[in-house]
Amino acid sequence: MRQQILHILLIQVILVESLEGATGYLGENVTLPSNGNSSWRLSKIKWSIFLNSTWIATYQDGKENTNRLPRYKGRLSLNVSTGDLTIHNLTEDDAMEYTVDLINTEKKSIVNKIKLEVTQHLQKPTIKTLFNSSAEEGCWIGLHCISASEDVVFSWHVNSSNVTIFNMSHPQVKPGLHSTFFYKKQIPVQITCISSRNKENTSRVVTPECNDGKPQTQHQVQCRLRCGLCVFLGIFLGVVAVVIIYLCKGERKTSFFLGKFSRLPSLFQRNLS
Numbered sequence: 001m002r003q004q005i006l007h008i009l010l011i012q013v014i015l016v017e018s019l020e021g022a023t024g025y026l027g028e029n030v031t032l033p034s035n036g037n038s039s040w041r042l043s044k045i046k047w048s049i050f051l052n053s054t055w056i057a058t059y060q061d062g063k064e065n066t067n068r069l070p071r072y073k074g075r076l077s078l079n080v081s082t083g084d085l086t087i088h089n090l091t092e093d094d095a096m097e098y099t100v101d102l103i104n105t106e107k108k109s110i111v112n113k114i115k116l117e118v119t120q121h122l123q124k125p126t127i128k129t130l131f132n133s134s135a136e137e138g139c140w141i142g143l144h145c146i147s148a149s150e151d152v153v154f155s156w157h158v159n160s161s162n163v164t165i166f167n168m169s170h171p172q173v174k175p176g177l178h179s180t181f182f183y184k185k186q187i188p189v190q191i192t193c194i195s196s197r198n199k200e201n202t203s204r205v206v207t208p209e210c211n212d213g214k215p216q217t218q219h220q221v222q223c224r225l226r227c228g229l230c231v232f233l234g235i236f237l238g239v240v241a242v243v244i245i246y247l248c249k250g251e252r253k254t255s256f257f258l259g260k261f262s263r264l265p266s267l268f269q270r271n272l273s
Contacts, residue, residue, distance in 0.1 A: 023117050023198075024090045032098055034083030035112045040104040045083045048099045057085055090118050123148045125195040127206050130178070138184045139210040145193035146176035157192040157203075185210055 024030030036042070045059040057066045057078045066076035071093070077086040083102050087094055095118040102110045130142035145154050154177035156165055166180040183189045194203045 020112070020114050021117065022114055023119065024087070024094070025121050026090055026092065026118060028090055029086055029088045030090060030116065031084050031086045032100075032114050032116065034085070034100045034102055036083045036100075036102045036110055037104075038082075040102070040108070042080065042083055042102055043105045044101070044103040045078065045080065046101040047078070047085050048101070049096055053099065087116075092118055094118055120149070122152070122195060122197050122200045122202050124202050125152075125154070125176075125193045125204050127191075127193050127204055129206075129208070132208065132210070134185070134210040135182075138182055139208070140180065140182055141208045142178070142180045143191065143193070143206070143208075144176055144178045145195070145204075147195045149195070149197060152195045152197050155194045155196070157194060159190040159192075160187060162187055163189055163191070181208075183208075 020033075020035065022030060022032055032047075034045070042059070045057070046055055047057040048055050054069065056069045056072050057076050058064075058068065059078060059080050064078055064080060066078055067073045072087070075088045077088070078084075079086075083100060085098070085100070095116055097113060097115045099111065099113050102112075125145050125147045128144045128146070130144055132141045133139070145156075147154075156177065156179060158165065158181070160183070163181055163183040166182070167177075177193065181191060188207070190205055190207050192203050192205045194201055
């Protein structure tokens with residue numbers, strides 16, 4: 001007991017509990033910095049989670065152990081020089097508060113806390129064309145940019161000064177950026193929707209073309225002729241079917257009434273007798 005007390009007294013404790021934040025992405029790796037003194041030569045490193053200080057990675061007496069907890073088995077790497085801890089193949093369950101205890105060869109100690117957030121990468125936005133029409137001097141096109149990610153900020157970028165952007169909102173479309181563009185004909189145009197969140201951003205590019213007023217290709221003409229012929233045949237066969245059904249019903253009614261009238265003379269004779 002006296003040796004333990006003496007050992008504790010010999011350690012110069014510098015308790016620095018600073019809660020810092022770190023962000024990692026699902027399926028990727030993240031390094032949690034120990035924030036220790038770069039001039040220190042570490043003799044002990046203890047990374048723990050939860051309030052009861054469950055150790056997940058330790059370094060002591062020259063031995064490293066990163067498989068102390070089954071949930072982190074094979075997923076931890078410990079830098080014994082800096083005290084930094086790397087978590088591989090992040091999962092949602094890894095998002096929590098981590099504590100690191102550092103002790104150097106001079107018996108000085110530092111304690112730091114890091115809160116890890118695990119999120120998904122920002123997904124590429126989707127651009128939908130709402131309308132596309134041509135005018136005498138140019139073309140009008142309405143685009144709607146949306147994203148499957150949350151808390152996203154949208155913006156447009158065009159590669160030409162000949163493009164005019166008219167921002168507008170529409171109550172019937174999902175949250176996103178709905179805008180109208182006007183650009184001159186026969187000038188290559190690229191319109192980019194950029195979605196941003198925190199320090200991450202991604203984009204998608206469209207190259208619109210005026211569809212109105214273009215001559216139809218031979219394939220398009222043939223398709224229209226075939227479609228028209230199919231519609232005509234469908235209507236014609238439908239009319240023929242209705243006429244046949246009507247005639248069949250008419251023949252049944254005629255034969256029914258003729259049978260009735262043929263029995264009248266016999267009935268009349270019976271009454272007379």
